[in-house]
Amino acid sequence: MRAIRNCISLVCLVGMLTIHNDVSAQCAMCTLNAENSVKNGNTQGKGLNDGILYLLAAPYLAVAGIGLLWYKKYRKKNVNLNVRNERINLN
Structure with missing residues (x-):
């Protein structure tokens, strides 16, 4: 079941990356202004x-940067754990 789900996810991802349309999204006022110019x-x-495309990319880059910093911090915490195989004395 898990293999089928992974296969479907992979097919959807490949489909989204290969099939695209060129679109330009603007508000009504900006569209009218751009068409007239x-x-x-x-x-x-x-x-x-x-x-508009630059403004669209900014939040995604910010979230990616925060995610990268969080990942590096989390990874750094796990790497620095030094557990010894010694007997613990509870006195």
Whole structure:
């Protein structure tokens, strides 16, 4: 059962990585502003799309950084454990 679940997860992951559409998401006001500027010959709309993508990536990078720091701290705690095979005297 676990092997089937892992196989399905792998197929879904590969599908998400290989099948994609180019999309640009904007609020209604930004879309209208970008469309009007492109019609007039300006390239500000492309810059607006790039700015939105940068703003979208920032929270993911922050979470990844915090996760990496947490992982390194947790790993460091487990590595520093020195347990001796000595008899414990309870007096």
